[in-house]
Amino acid sequence: MIKQLLLAPGPTPVPARVRAAMAKPVIHHRTPQFGEIFERVRGGLKELFATENDVLVLSSSGTGAMEASVVNCFAPGDEVLVVNGGKFGERWLKLADMYSLKPIELKVEWGAAVRVEQVEQAIAEHPDLRGILIQGSETSTTTCHPVEEIARLTRDRDILLAVDGITAVGVYELPMDEWGVDILVTGSQKAMMMPPGLAAIALSDRAWERSKSVCQPRFYFDLEKERAGQAKNSTAYTPAISLIYALDESLAMMREEGFPELYARHDRCARATRAGCEALGLRLLSPDSPSPAATGVFVPDGVDGKKLHGYLRDQMGVAFAGGQDQLKGKILRIAHIGYIDAFDTITAIAALEMALLHFGHDVQLGRGVGAAQEILMAALPSR
Ligand SMILES: *Cc1c(COP(=O)(O)O)cnc(C)c1O
Secondary structure (H helix, E strand, O other), X not given: OOOOEEOOOOOOOOOHHHHHHHOOOOOOOXXXXXXXXXXXXXXXXXXXXXXXXXXXXXOOOHHHHHHHHHHHHOOOOOEEEEXXXXXXXXXXXXXXXXXXXXXXEEEOOOOOOOOHHHHHHHHHHOOOEEEEEEEOEEOOXXXXXXXXXHXXXXXXXXXXXXXXXXXXXXXXXXXXXXXXXXXXXXXXOOOXXXXXXXXXXXXXXXXXXXXXXXXXXXXXXXXXXXXXXXXXXXXXXXXXXXXXXXXXXXXXXXXXXXXXXXXXXXXXXXXXXXXXXXXXXXXXXOOOOEOOOEEEEEOOOOOOHHHHHHHHHHOOOEEOEEOOHHHOOOEEEEEOOOOOOHHHHHHHHHHHHHHHHHOOOOOOOOHHHHHHHHHHHOOOOOO
16 A cells, blocks of 8 residues: 655645535525635635735636736736746736736746845836736745735835735735735645635735726626625625635634644744755755745756656655756655645655665665754654
């Protein structure tokens, strides 16, 4: 028997509690019974996003919420700065192109974060800038961008800051209102510990204001219409009812853990993973601004990355994510996002050590594990 451990930065493992919640009978969504659940969910999402504004639930994967951001808040011809530091930055760019915005691409080397001065300079060079599109955590390169600092530049100007928080919300503290983020989106299959299929999006007051004057074709993702429905604990169209049950349960789990501990756990597992990899002599993809959602690590020279990844998944039952595009076969991405704890992290490093040794790499077994344990030890409750 090989137990399967999913350690990719989405989809992520779904706890039994959340899976069981989805087995409940489907009820009608235009009922007080559904309204009661949805009201609780809406409250939980506001806590998670740290916003006073409505957080809308959409029946789509995360990309749907990215598209909703663009069609509701930016008009054709609007100049937007797109921070493109990986696959998901590229997705903002494609969306901006598709809806005829005027994207200005700020290309960032994969594995690096954008520098605040680069954004500052772009703002200075483009006085008509209407928005900035960025990732809180660029999952393809396991890198965090400095959202808080960038929000300081946008919040006093007429520039909307749209943050793809799909591997940031619920991973590290990203208080939307306090920082002055205008649009924040997430998806269910990452930190929310749920199956794919739901997205959530919140807009600041000024983003709602802007949306009134933006004429872009939009129907399913018309957020004003959605907001009106959700204010009455209902949705514009039939919601993914079973996934709403799951969301209710996952929010309860997050609340039970407590948000500070939730963020601390992600940080701890991320530090342990990095320490474990470095103790094995592996090079990190994003050493300077690493994401607490996942750790990208280069496969050492002489080891076939594709085979290593497949062996770990199929022969050892540990499914990491590989690299995308130019990083295909070159990196592994070890997740610590969502329902992943200290001992999943230790398993990840142990499996990596064993697989590397199997492929002929010079590894001292236990070395990476020991380094990870050192970090995880510090968080054990006192006797
Ligand atoms: C997963 C992910 C997405 C895409 O989400 P889908 O749910 O596949 O549409 C977008 N941005 C980031 C940063 C992600 O990690």
